[in-house]
Amino acid sequence: MQPDFLKGIRFADFTWAGAGPFSTKLFSDFGAEILKIEGVSRPDPVRVGGPFKDGVYGINRSGYFASRNTGKRSVAINLKNGQSRETLYDIIRQSDVISNNFGPGAMERLGFGYEDVKAIKPDIIYLAMPMYGEDGPLANLLGVGMTISAVTGLMWQTGYEGEGPIGPGTHFPDHAANPYHAAFAVMAALRYKRATGKGMKIDLSQVESTINCMGLAYVEHAVTGVERERLGNRSPHFAPHNIFRCAGEDEWCAITVLKDSQWAALCEVIGDRELASDPTLATAKGRLAQIERVEAAVAAWTAARDPVSVMQALQARGVPAGLVASCRYLMDEDPQLRHRGYWQTVDHPEIGEARFTSPPFLLDGERVSLKRPPLIGEHTEEVLAEVLGYAPERISALRAEGVLE
Amino acid sequence: MSQVRPYGGTRIIDLTRELGLYAARLFADLGAEVIRIEPPQGGPDRPVPAATGGSEQATATGVQFAFLNLNKKSIVIDRKTPSGRAVFEDLVASAQIVICEPGPDEPDLVAELIAVPGHRVVTVVSYFGTDGPYSGFTGSDLVVQALGGIAYLSGEPGRTPLALPARQSLFVTSLYTAAATAIALWDSERSGGSHVLDISAQECIAHSLQNAVQVYDLENRILARGGEGIRDATESAFTCKDGYVFLAAPLALSASWSGLLKWMEEEGFDGLARLREPDWADRPTRAQAPMRAEFRALFERFIADKTKAELGAEALRRKIVMAPVSRIADLHTDPQLVFRRYFQKVAMPGLGREVSFPGAPYRLSEPVWRIDRGAPALGEHDEDILGRASSKIAHR
Numbered sequence: 001m002q003p004d005f006l007k008g009i010r011f012a013d014f015t016w017a018g019a020g021p022f023s024t025k026l027f028s029d030f031g032a033e034i035l036k037i038e039g040v041s042r043p044d045p046v047r048v049g050g051p052f053k054d055g056v057y058g059i060n061r062s063g064y065f066a067s068r069n070t071g072k073r074s075v076a077i078n079l080k081n082g083q084s085r086e087t088l089y090d091i092i093r094q095s096d097v098i099s100n101n102f103g104p105g106a107m108e109r110l111g112f113g114y115e116d117v118k119a120i121k122p123d124i125i126y127l128a129m130p131m132y133g134e135d136g137p138l139a140n141l142l143g144v145g146m147t148i149s150a151v152t153g154l155m156w157q158t159g160y161e162g163e164g165p166i167g168p169g170t171h172f173p174d175h176a177a178n179p180y181h182a183a184f185a186v187m188a189a190l191r192y193k194r195a196t197g198k199g200m201k202i203d204l205s206q207v208e209s210t211i212n213c214m215g216l217a218y219v220e221h222a223v224t225g226v227e228r229e230r231l232g233n234r235s236p237h238f239a240p241h242n243i244f245r246c247a248g249e250d251e252w253c254a255i256t257v258l259k260d261s262q263w264a265a266l267c268e269v270i271g272d273r274e275l276a277s278d279p280t281l282a283t284a285k286g287r288l289a290q291i292e293r294v295e296a297a298v299a300a301w302t303a304a305r306d307p308v309s310v311m312q313a314l315q316a317r318g319v320p321a322g323l324v325a326s327c328r329y330l331m332d333e334d335p336q337l338r339h340r341g342y343w344q345t346v347d348h349p350e351i352g353e354a355r356f357t358s359p360p361f362l363l364d365g366e367r368v369s370l371k372r373p374p375l376i377g378e379h380t381e382e383v384l385a386e387v388l389g390y391a392p393e394r395i396s397a398l399r400a401e402g403v404l405e
Numbered sequence: 406m407s408q409v410r411p412y413g414g415t416r417i418i419d420l421t422r423e424l425g426l427y428a429a430r431l432f433a434d435l436g437a438e439v440i441r442i443e444p445p446q447g448g449p450d451r452p453v454p455a456a457t458g459g460s461e462q463a464t465a466t467g468v469q470f471a472f473l474n475l476n477k478k479s480i481v482i483d484r485k486t487p488s489g490r491a492v493f494e495d496l497v498a499s500a501q502i503v504i505c506e507p508g509p510d511e512p513d514l515v516a517e518l519i520a521v522p523g524h525r526v527v528t529v530v531s532y533f534g535t536d537g538p539y540s541g542f543t544g545s546d547l548v549v550q551a552l553g554g555i556a557y558l559s560g561e562p563g564r565t566p567l568a569l570p571a572r573q574s575l576f577v578t579s580l581y582t583a584a585a586t587a588i589a590l591w592d593s594e595r596s597g598g599s600h601v602l603d604i605s606a607q608e609c610i611a612h613s614l615q616n617a618v619q620v621y622d623l624e625n626r627i628l629a630r631g632g633e634g635i636r637d638a639t640e641s642a643f644t645c646k647d648g649y650v651f652l653a654a655p656l657a658l659s660a661s662w663s664g665l666l667k668w669m670e671e672e673g674f675d676g677l678a679r680l681r682e683p684d685w686a687d688r689p690t691r692a693q694a695p696m697r698a699e700f701r702a703l704f705e706r707f708i709a710d711k712t713k714a715e716l717g718a719e720a721l722r723r724k725i726v727m728a729p730v731s732r733i734a735d736l737h738t739d740p741q742l743v744f745r746r747y748f749q750k751v752a753m754p755g756l757g758r759e760v761s762f763p764g765a766p767y768r769l770s771e772p773v774w775r776i777d778r779g780a781p782a783l784g785e786h787d788e789d790i791l792g793r794a795s796s797k798i799a800h801r
Contacts, residue, residue, distance in 0.1 A: 003592070005589070005591060006588065006591065006594075007594035013641060018615070024493075026584060026588070027513075029539070030588050046616075049616075049657065050616075050624075051616060051619050051620040051623045051624045051626075052623060052624070054623065054624070055623075055624045055625050059606040060687075062618065063619025063620070063622060063623040064615075064616040064619055067616070067617065067618065067619055068461055084624075099465075114770075130580075132741050133745055133768070135744075135745070136740075136741045136744040136745050137740050137744055138717075138721065138739075138740060138741035139741065139743055140721060141414055141487050141717075141719070141720060141721050141728060142660075142724055142725070142726045143653075143726055143728060143740075144653050144658075144726060146640065146651055146653060147651060147653065147726060147727075147728045149651075150642070150650075150651035150726050150728045150729065150730045150731065151729065151730075151731050151739065152504040152731065152736070153731055153732060153733040153735075153736060154569070154570070155642060155651060155730050156569075156604070156649075156731060156732050156733070157571065157733070158567060158569055158570055159567070159572035160561075160564070164642065164644065164649060165642050165649055165730050166559070166560065166567065166642065167559075167642060167730075168555075168558070168559050168560065168569055169501045169555075169558035169559035169560070169630050169631070169632060170555070170558055170559075170613075170614065170615040170617075171574075171615060172569065172613070174553075174615070175578075175612075175613035175614070176576070176577040176581070176609070176613040177576065177580065178579035180581060180584045180726055181580060181584070181766045181767060182767070183584040183587075184431055184580070184583045184587055185766075185767040185769070187584065187587035187588060187591065188411035188412070188435050188587070188769075188773070189411070189769070190591070191411040191412070191591070192409065192410075192411045192771060192773060194413065195409050195410050195411075195413075198771065200769055200770045200771045201769070201770035202767050202768070202769055202770075203767065203769075204767040204768070205745070205747075205765070205768070207741070207742070208742070208745070208747050208763075208764065208765070208766060208767075208768075209766040209767065211736065211742075211763045212427075212576075212763045212766040213571070213573065213576040213580075213746075214471050214570075214571050215472045215473075215571075215762070215763045216468075216472060216473075216571050216572055217571040218733055218736060218761075218762075218763055219468050219469070219471065219472045219760065219761075219762055219763075220468050221733045221734055222737075222761040222762070223468045223753070223756065223760055225466075226734075227732055227733050227734045230675050232565065232567065233547055233549075233565065233567065233568050239658075241547060242547075242565075243547070243551065243556065243565050243566055244568075245565070245775070250710070251628070252551070252556075252565065252566055253551070254545075254547045254548045254550070254551035254552075254568075256545040256546075256547050256548055258545060268721065271792070274588070281605035283530075292780065315541075315542050315543065318543050319543065320542075320543040320544060320547075320548045321548060322542070322544075322548035322549065322551040323551060323552065324551045324556050324557050324566045325551065325552055325553070325554045325557060325628070326554065326557045326627050326628075327554060327557075327614065327617045327618050327620070327621040327622055327627060328619075328627045330554050330611055330620060330660045331552075331618065331622065334552075335537070335538045335539070336533055336534070336537045336538055336539035336540075336552075336607065337607070337608070337611065338535050338536050339536070339537035339538060340536070340605070340608070342608055342611070348626070349707065351623070354619070354623060355618070356562050356618070356619075357608075357611060357612045357618060358608075359448065359581075359585070359612070360580065360581050360604065360605060360608030360609040360612040361585055361602050361603055361604040361605065361608065362534070362601055362602070362603040363585075363589070363600065363601075363602060363603075364601055365601070372609045394624070
């Protein structure tokens with residue numbers, strides 16, 4: 001289904017790279033009109049960052065861009081051209097939301113600070129999502145998603161026991177914490193506007209947003225004064241609780257015994273009567289005290305088996321277990337995602353048919369189907385004509401002036 | 406309160422156990438009346454122990470509960486009794502949203518919720534979704550990080566994949582849950598219809614894998630942990646005098662790379678000449694293991710006598726993408742967070758004192774986000790809610 005839940009809501013969307021566009025994508029997937037303001041001379045970095053169809057570079061061939069911008073309309077305007085401001089003001093006057101994830105001050109320098117925009121569109125919802133917030137001594141620190149992991153404790157706590165910090169293998173805060181906190185805030189602002197007629201500014205510091213996702217660790221430290229040391233995949237409460245090597249090349253399975261009854265079931269599955277009958281291992285506390293012995297027994301069993309059979313054998317007895325899936329496994333083999341129709345194919349003029357993640361839920365039993373991402377500047381002229389009512393001559397003049405790219 | 410808030414007047418029945426707890430809280434922070442309906446012994450999330458201090462640290466039990474249930478209300482209903490079920494249905498009928506995580510002993514819960522007359526959003530949150538071959542699987546944070554694909558991407562090549570800390574599956578799932586539920590409510594109110602959302606934590610994690618999905622689909626390459634061949638040699642955590650710093654100075658962030666070289670030049674660092682050789686101008690080469698190892702040795706030598714604070718100041722001054730790797734214990738003194746008065750004090754009655762909590766995830770120019778109350782005691786709002794919802798008081 002292609003839901004039109006947000007039909008009639010228009011964004012002047014200045015976001016680029018990862019976190020910002022991933023947030024506004026949710027709105028286009030639900031029927032809002034997202035006018036993606038982007039330049040050709042200074043394109044969205046993920047348009048030039050790849051991966052590209054067949055590994056061949058092209059400004060319309062980036063899969064990363066495609067996955068963040070489904071259903072949007074692309075308006076190619078050179079922001080650095082001083083003449084572009086009036087056109088952009090006209091777009092903003094016709095929009096409910098203006099969004100950006102530039103550093104502090106960038107929008108102000110372009111003439112699109114909150115006060116500037118409010119002057120021409122008093123009830124605007126203004127989403128800004130700079131890394132460290134709009135003001136303060138570190139507001140101008142430059143960063144990427146991993147920088148956010150670094151300053152929030154997320155990187156510190158991700159690593160092997162007894163070794164240094166490694167951090168998530170991705171720019172993790174860009175892909176859920178920040179885009180979805182932002183989307184939730186925009187929906188709240190839309191409701192507030194519906195009730196009061198007033199807009200608002202949303203200053204989403206990506207660091208502050210991400211610390212909420214580290215909230216359990218933060219509050220525990222605040223209460224106990226103790227910061228948990230890195231444990232790899234182990235748990236301070238449960239054992240076994242780890243990722244175990246299985247037969248095959250780089251094959252692994254996570255196994256987590258969260259209840260003593262699951263320990264008994266695990267011992268039966270692996271056929272180890274000595275472990276099963278050892279009273280010192282009957283409780284989590286006892287197993288934690290002999291963690292090396294417990295894990296060695298499990299590892300010896302998994303090492304000779306493929307991860308699917310390990311997972312199935314344990315799950316059949318109610319023991320939480322799951323193989324460590326690569327993207328290849330998720331896309332080609334995972335029976336659950338296949339059953340639920342998670343991967344959907346979208347056709348694109350330059351990329352061709354490509355597969356994308358669906359929004360991660362079923363809505364009334366159906367998938368939200370994605371509309372294809374735009375070519376750069378694909379909708380410039382129709383937006384100027386249809387939304388702003390510009391005559392063809394005016395559009396041609398803007399193109400001649402270099403406002404339109 | 407006369408102040409209009411985004412979810413003022415919205416009632417949410419919160420039947421979450423784990424994955425959806427933070428979603429319901431986000432609504433409560435913006436004015437929704439979020440009601441936890443708990444069995445007489447309390448919800449399963451109440452006794453979760455703290456992760457610090459080992460399994461015997463009973464004193465910190467409830468810390469996680471306190472964070473995830475801020476601003477919510479609690480009532481006790483025994484849904485196993487007929488009168489309890491009647492009250493439960495009345496409450497659902499009075500709500501605009503129900504967020505639930507059905508347990509293995511509640512196979513009919515979703516059908517019961519959908520059968521209640523009226524229009525509302527029913528959001529069902531689970532590890533793997535409500536149907537399919539894994540729908541009967543038992544989940545956990547580590548298991549779903551494995552099956553969702555994020556564990557495969559973290560850690561070092563050849564070694565065990567690493568899960569992310571502090572129950573990230575709960576937060577990722579809750580954030581998608583909250584955003585999708587908010588959009589469904591918007592339509593429910595506008596159209597007068599009902600919606601059912603079936604949210605899978607596995608799908609939420611798989612939706613958050615950066616560009617790994619497209620790298621496989623378009624270029625037939627499988628991204629793996631360590632960023633081997635993908636991540637620039639400069640993008641990592643490095644050891645400095647008093648801890649670690651994270652640096653990112655790939656050629657794509659040209660100002661960061663040139664700022665780094667200029668800094669080395671100013672200090673007369675003897676490793677600079679090597680970084681000016683042609684192989685350092687080639688993006689793919691820079692992502693290879695030998696280059697990564699070489700850069701680590703070189704850069705750690707450059708920063709061995711520099712502290713995190715000194716490096717942070719240089720990053721700001723020189724526009725280099727570099728920042729200290731903070732411990733959790735460092736956060737409350739982070740100068741930026743202190744300046745912005747980010748952290749909030751919340752009273753924790755069980756401890757008899759106030760505790761510092763993370764503040765709002767977004768700063769709104771209208772005063773609609775706030776902490777009205779700490780996490781509720783079991784049944785704290787029985788009279789408040791049930792007096793209004795129903796005359797059937799023999800619910801327990």
